[in-house]
Amino acid sequence: MEKSEFRVLIKHYFLRKKTITETKEKLDKYYGDSAPSISMVKKWFTEFRCGRTSTSDAERSGRPKEVITPEIVDKIHEMILDDRRMKVRELAHAVGISTERVHHILHEYLYMRKLSARWVPRLLNSTISAIV
Numbered sequence: 001m002e003k004s005e006f007r008v009l010i011k012h013y014f015l016r017k018k019t020i021t022e023t024k025e026k027l028d029k030y031y032g033d034s035a036p037s038i039s040m041v042k043k044w045f046t047e048f049r050c051g052r053t054s055t056s057d058a059e060r061s062g063r064p065k066e067v068i069t070p071e072i073v074d075k076i077h078e079m080i081l082d083d084r085r086m087k088v089r090e091l092a093h094a095v096g097i098s099t100e101r102v103h104h105i106l107h108e109y110l111y112m113r114k115l116s117a118r119w120v121p122r123l124l125n126s127t128i129s130a131i132v
Contacts, residue, residue, distance in 0.1 A: 006036050007055035010044045020045050067097045073109050084118040
């Protein structure tokens with residue numbers, strides 16, 4: 001049985017004025033190991049006492065699906081142009097995203113790589129090598 005179906009049963013027992021232990025005993029009797037824990041039954045009884053009527057999951061804020069936005073890419077690009085010796089950790093801290101995402105932006109969006117402790121565009125790598 002799914003979580004939402006158990007919630008409906010818990011709500012049913014709540015509306016019938018059953019106690020938490022009576023509800024847990026009934027669920028264990030009919031559903032055995034698949035029944036929700038006593039703490040989950042307590043949680044939902046508390047939710048229903050506070051006035052909640054829905055048994056479905058509430059919306060969650062969470063983090064956004066994508067942290068790579070044009071604004072962040074532009075900000076990283078400006079920071080790199082100001083100081084080509086900037087560390088990935090410093091960029092990540094300044095922008096507020098993970099170092100993995102900063103690496104991804106630098107390599108896949110800005111086409112840069114680290115050369116002699118400096119970030120340089122990939123297209124310049126062959127010309128710099130020829131000059132040096």
